[in-house]
Amino acid sequence: MQDWQQHFIRVGAGGSDDYRQAMATCTEQITALFEAAQAPYSGIDPLALRAAIARQPLSQESVVPLAAAIEEAGTLIGRNSILVQHPHCIAHLHTPPMIAGMVADRFMSAQNQSLDSWDQSGAATYVEQHVIDWMCELFGYAGSGDGVFTSGGTQGNIMALLIARDWAAHRISGHDVQRDGLPPYFSKLRIVGSAKSHFTLRKAAALMGLGQQAMVTVPSHPDGTMVVEALEPTLAGLRQAGLIPFAVVGTAGTTDHGAVDDLRSIAAIAQQHQAWFHVDAAYGGALMLSRARHRLAGIEQADSVIVDFHKLWFQPISCGAILLKDRGHFRHLLHRAEYLNRESDELPNLVDKSISATRRFDALKVWMTLRAVGAATIGAMVDHLLEQTQAVAGLVRDRPALRLLARPSLSTILFRYVGVPQADALDDFNRRLRVGLLKAGVAVLGETMVDGQVALKLTILNPCLSMGDFEQLLDKITDFAARLPPAQQPA
Known part of the structure; x- marks a missing residue:
């Protein structure tokens, strides 16, 4: 028998020696990576990076010692990856994770539990349920609600609308989907949200067999919030056309504007039309921990809510949850598998509530963070980011070469560079500016469209940054823009 033991942790004395050494080497590489980082990206040409990675053979004959592979992961991959911890990496809803969550990830990877059945997880099942119960209390679902962890907002939105569809079919005609x-x-079923709702709602409609045409949008205000006055006529018009609006979606934190819809008013209209009310709080759900929690008034009336902990809860990817106001609706996801969710042993099997079978113990990240950091501290970080975002928007507004495109709602800033002589070239210039900054390793900015214009985006999710960091960032953007050559004209 070959000696494979060096590749695994074994139980008993000395069984983790190889693991301990590997983790020490890994920690050294990661520490060196962050301490030497001067930019959010190394600046290596993307094609050169792809070629360098492709040159590393993956054949059995090319196997190297684990220590060498760890060093390669640090020098080739780590140093040429995007560093979300860098002050000038500020493009997406992609937060630097807190250390407590990273420590939890270490436990999760080493023990490798799966949360589908109790006999694959033990304590992990109870930890997830404990965190979910805490979340239900936080969002006003105590007593009746329940939930389950997800990979993030996409899975959460799909699960919520899947449950809503099956609930609606049963309510309308007793049909068991x-x-x-x-x-x-089915071709008459419709989902209604704002024009700024997340694209995964349309994706969910397609995956559920309803088609993308099942997603109907109502207009949004310039600040990204739903025009609630248009919701009632939209629902009424759909019904008059013989269609069935079975779900209404409010957003607590749109991706671009960070806009928070008037959830209380939307809830009342959804209830009037006997529609399922779902809230996508992937971005803004952490407001419940902050002084701004009043902005989520009405969320407790939602039939379902999703939250992403890997956004304003500062957790490593992936980490999210879906909550239902009535735990009984999880029956629409229940499927029996004799090897997983037997009832004879009277142990809880969380596969009953998820569309996933094998599922990571992501709840440990939240549990450890709440234990070691605390909900109040997370809320204070959110409050700080909300205030800092307004201050950074002022910096943008004060620079003649930059134009602020919207008043920030949460922690995103939409702007564009306007110091270009040819007004008709602004869109192209801003696109080239973002890509140029990225490839040069100067800054990682977001890009989107606002009112038909190309916009640059700062997504402020790092509570450790100072106003000086943002002054430096804006200096770099304007200096780089001033040196950006004009676009090459076609021959």
Whole structure:
């Protein structure tokens, strides 16, 4: 028998020696990576980077010692990856994770539990349920609600709308979608949200067999919030056309504007039309911990809510949750598998509530962070970011070469560079500016469209940054823009 033991942790004395040495080497590489980092990206040409990675053979004959592979991961991959901890990496809803969450990740990877059944997890099942119960209390679902961890907002939105569809079919006609498939009237089913709702709602409609046309949008205000006055006529018009608006979606933190819809008013209209009310709080759910929690008034009336902990809760990717106001609705996801969710042993099997079977113990990240950092501290970080975002917007507003495109709502700033002689070239210039900054390793900015214009985006999710960091960033953007050559004209 070959000696494979060096590749695994074994139980008993000395069984983790190889693991201990590997983790020490890994820690050294990661420490060196962050302490030497001068930019959010190394600046290596993307094509050169791809070629360098492709040159590393993956054949059995090319196997190297683990220590060498760890060093390669640090020098080739780590140093040429995007560093979200750098002050000038500020493009996406992609937070620098807190140390408590990273420590939890170490436990999770080493023990490798799966949360589908109790006999694969033990304590992990109870930890997840404990965190979910705490979340239900936080969001006003105590007593009746329940939830389960997800990989993030995409999975959460799909699960919420899947449950809403099956709930609606049962309410309308007693139809059992799990057993009998889509009801005869499936082509009439509609999901209603704002024009700024997340794209995963349309994706969910497609995956559920309803087609993207099932997603109907109502207008949004310039600040990104739903025009609630248009919701009632939209729902009424759909019904008059013989269609069935079965779900209404409010957003607590749109991706671009960070806009928070008037959830209380939307809840009342959804209830009037007997529609499922879902809230996408992937971005803004952490407001519940902050002084700004009043902005989520009405979220407790939602039938379902999703939250991403890897956003304003500062957790490593991936980490999210879906909560239901009525735990009984999880029955729409229940499937029996004799080897997983037997009832004879009277142990909880969380596979009953998820569309996933194998599932990571992501709840440990939240549990350890709440234990070691505390909800109040997280809320204070959110409050700080909200205030700092307004101050940074003032810096942008004060620079003649930059134009602020919207008043920030949460922690995103939408702007563009306007110091270009040719007004008709602004869109192209801003696109080239973002890509140029990225490839040069100067800054990682976001890009989107606002009112038909190309916009640059700062997504402020690092509570450790100072106003000086943002002054330096804006200096770098304007200096780089001043040196950016004009676009090459076609021959």
